[in-house]
Amino acid sequence: MVHMRFAYNLLIINLLFVCLWFAYASVKSNAYYRKIFRCLMWAGVFMYANRMFEIGMQDGFISCNDILLNIERIIHYVLTVVIYELYAFFMFCLIDQFQYFPKWKKMLLFLPGTFMCLMIITSPITHLIFYVEDGICHEGILFWLMSFIRASYAIVATVHAIVKRHLMPRIFGQSVILVAFFAVIQGVVFWSSHDETLYYTTLIVNIITFLLALTVVEFYKDGLTGLLNREAFEQYAQKEIGRKGHKAVYLVKLKNYEYIKENCRETSLLTVIKNLGECIKEYATLPSVYYLGVGRYAVIVHKRDKFVEEDFFDKLRERFDITFDLNGIHIHLNLFIAVMNMDNGKITTDNFYKYFSACDDIKYRSKEPIEVVYSDSLGIDQLQRYRNVEEAIERALVEKEFRIFYQPIVSTENRKIISAEALIRLNDRVLGYISPEEFIPISESNGKIMEISEYVIDNVFRFVRDNPLKDMGIEFIELNLSVMQCMDKKLTEKLEYYTNKYAVDPKQINLEITETAAIFDEERLRRQLAKIKQLGFSFSLDDYGTGYSNLVRVLEYPVDVIKLDKSIVWSAFHDRDNFVTLRNLISMFHDVRRKIVAEGVESEEQMITLTELGCDYLQGYYYSKPVSEEEFLAFVARYNII
Numbered sequence: 186m187v188h189m190r191f192a193y194n195l196l197i198i199n200l201l202f203v204c205l206w207f208a209y210a211s212v213k214s215n216a217y218y219r220k221i222f223r224c225l226m227w228a229g230v231f232m233y234a235n236r237m238f239e240i241g242m243q244d245g246f247i248s249c250n251d252i253l254l255n256i257e258r259i260i261h262y263v264l265t266v267v268i269y270e271l272y273a274f275f276m277f278c279l280i281d282q283f284q285y286f287p288k289w290k291k292m293l294l295f296l297p298g299t300f301m302c303l304m305i306i307t308s309p310i311t312h313l314i315f316y317v318e319d320g321i322c323h324e325g326i327l328f329w330l331m332s333f334i335r336a337s338y339a340i341v342a343t344v345h346a347i348v349k350r351h352l353m354p355r356i357f358g359q360s361v362i363l364v365a366f367f368a369v370i371q372g373v374v375f376w377s378s379h380d381e382t383l384y385y386t387t388l389i390v391n392i393i394t395f396l397l398a399l400t401v402v403e404f405y406k407d408g409l410t411g412l413l414n415r416e417a418f419e420q421y422a423q424k425e426i427g428r429k430g431h432k433a434v435y436l437v438k439l440k441n442y443e444y445i446k447e448n449c450r451e452t453s454l455l456t457v458i459k460n461l462g463e464c465i466k467e468y469a470t471l472p473s474v475y476y477l478g479v480g481r482y483a484v485i486v487h488k489r490d491k492f493v494e495e496d497f498f499d500k501l502r503e504r505f506d507i508t509f510d511l512n513g514i515h516i517h518l519n520l521f522i523a524v525m526n527m528d529n530g531k532i533t534t535d536n537f538y539k540y541f542s543a544c545d546d547i548k549y550r551s552k553e554p555i556e557v558v559y560s561d562s563l564g565i566d567q568l569q570r571y572r573n574v575e576e577a578i579e580r581a582l583v584e585k586e587f588r589i590f591y592q593p594i595v596s597t598e599n600r601k602i603i604s605a606e607a608l609i610r611l612n613d614r615v616l617g618y619i620s621p622e623e624f625i626p627i628s629e630s631n632g633k634i635m636e637i638s639e640y641v642i643d644n645v646f647r648f649v650r651d652n653p654l655k656d657m658g659i660e661f662i663e664l665n666l667s668v669m670q671c672m673d674k675k676l677t678e679k680l681e682y683y684t685n686k687y688a689v690d691p692k693q694i695n696l697e698i699t700e701t702a703a704i705f706d707e708e709r710l711r712r713q714l715a716k717i718k719q720l721g722f723s724f725s726l727d728d729y730g731t732g733y734s735n736l737v738r739v740l741e742y743p744v745d746v747i748k749l750d751k752s753i754v755w756s757a758f759h760d761r762d763n764f765v766t767l768r769n770l771i772s773m774f775h776d777v778r779r780k781i782v783a784e785g786v787e788s789e790e791q792m793i794t795l796t797e798l799g800c801d802y803l804q805g806y807y808y809s810k811p812v813s814e815e816e817f818l819a820f821v822a823r824y825n826i827i
């Protein structure tokens with residue numbers, strides 16, 4: 186009797202303990218494995234309640250009869266099986282994201298447990314697992330099967346966790362071993378004393394051990410996405426990446442991150458980050474998915490993983506080739522994926538980081554929803570060059586080393602220079618001449634483009650103010666706007682500011698934009714352009730014919746001039762079909778009242794043909810390379826007089 190009351194007290198204390206931990210566990214993360222853990226705890230709580238009921242019957246607080254005892258035993262045995270089943274499910278979800286596995290695999294895991302539960306429920310009739318006689322419960326002939334199934338779940342899950350412990354922070358692996366140790370004690374205690382209270386107490390110790398481990402795991406988890414975080418990634422990379430067995434690392438970047446952050450509500454950004462994380466995790470069906478912050482994810486794939494790269498990309502493509510509505514802002518999400526193949530075994534921890542940050546810095550080139558770059562095509566030398574150019578940009582900004590050159594644009598109507606394109610030049614004292622094609626994309630990815638562009642705008646406006654361009658026949662100067670600039674919220678104000686500062690007529694400035702500017706948010710771009718147009722500026726569409734030009738969409742922008750890229754111009758001189766295409770293109774643009782500039786005119790033949798085809802303006806080395814302000818003015822003075 187005394188013993189019973191003691192057990193009773195102990196139980197209540199334990200129950201409180203469980204509830205306390207339960208409450209604690211519930212507050213945090215919504216990760217799937219957490220939910221299972223909560224189910225596990227609920228099962229524990231029910232088991233305790235049932236146990237108290239049982240003791241109540243034994244101590245005579247509750248009058249006992251065979252039916253009640255049968256019900257109590259069914260609940261008890263079913264819960265013990267469910268707890269082990271959940272434990273295994275929890276482990277698999279935590280380590281392998283089991284929730285995303287095919288249904289049949291999940292069924293396979295739950296089948297033995299479900300089968301056992303059915304046997305337990307029917308046992309009062311079949312007597313296979315247990316039976317009650319005269320107020321006493323006896324073991325049935327298949328009682329061992331229940332113990333066997335429970336033990337199998339426990340062993341399979343624990344061994345799996347130990348084998349795959351490298352995927353988890355070390356503390357978690359240690360806890361799994363600790364729990365296994367307690368479980369063995371639990372078995373021995375129960376086997377020798379048949380004391381269920383002690384049995385439950387060790388169970389509680391196990392649960393708490395897990396909870397503690399989980400709390401530590403939480404340190405390595407990203408709160409928003411439930412994925413492993415940068416901390417975990419770095420720890421893993423430092424320890425493991427050089428070892429054999431790795432196949433590839435995928436760095437997935439949300440290209441629109443900065444844009445959404447700047448322009449949408451914070452909740453929109455969080456939703457996007459979370460959804461993207463879920464999506465990657467789901468398709469990758471791998472444990473090693475990390476969220477590194479600022480819209481960047483990493484997926485580590487091992488040789489033994491069943492992971493098909495093409496499927497992964499296809500599924501992401503499927504999911505992302507739509508427009509998302511972020512609280513009224515319609516956005517096309519774009520991903521950039523850098524793939525680091527490790528098959529060749531050349532990757533060490535050291536150069537992994539170099540590759541990694543190089544991929545992190547790569548400029549975006551494509552408008553496709555998913556852009557993939559392979560690190561094999563990105564050597565360490567290139568990375569060094571990237572860093573050097575970055576330094577040169579910094580130097581040029583500090584020491585005001587950037588120069589603006591002007592390249593004449595000639596009207597085919599009167600053969601006079603009617604305009605000029607402003608092109609930036611950088612002659613670095615260390616690296617020598619650096620093409621804007623190299624440093625503009627770099628400055629776009631590190632944010633320096635804003636400073637550079639202000640410099641360009643300032644210089645061009647000053648140039649327009651200081652010189653009697655109109656009298657010389659120059660109607661407007663063309664100024665390049667990069668993608669980032671087009672998306673800059675303050676672009677309109679900046680242009681207004683410089684217009685006032687230099688008292689320049691906006692009609693004298695034509696802004697060159699590219700279709701890639703529409704990459705993020707077309708709607709917004711259109712609104713921005715409309716506002717700028719109201720100020721009196723005009724637009725040209727640059728680089729028409731490079732890659733991905735959409736005729737219909739071009740007409741939706743307020744551009745007055747289309748600039749045919751030199752590649753499309755040159756190709757017309759090499760191939761009859763291309764020539765016909767170009768001719769039709771020009772006539773089509775004329776039909777919709779757009780003016781046309783042909784770029785890259787290098788020879789007299791090209792000049793004559795393009796004039797015949799009806800191009801309005803021509804630009805190229807045939808007339809002049811881009812030259813300094815003074816040279817340009819002198820050139821115009823000579824050219825336009827003749």
Ligand code: C2E
Binds near residue numbers: 728786811
């Ligand atoms: P883009 O806007 O397409 O500029 C035309 C490029 O073609 C210029 O190269 C020009 O020098 C070159 N080019 C002109 N005529 C000929 C020709 O007959 N033959 C050949 N082979 N090339 C010709 P550049 O100056 O190296 O500029 C490269 C790109 O850098 C530009 O392409 C533009 O996208 C970007 N860029 C240049 N200056 C600026 C700037 O101030 N701001 C921004 N955001 N981007 C700029």
Ligand code: CA
Binds near residue numbers: 665
């Ligand atoms: Ca241009």
Ligand code: CA
Binds near residue numbers: 727728748750751784
């Ligand atoms: Ca161009």
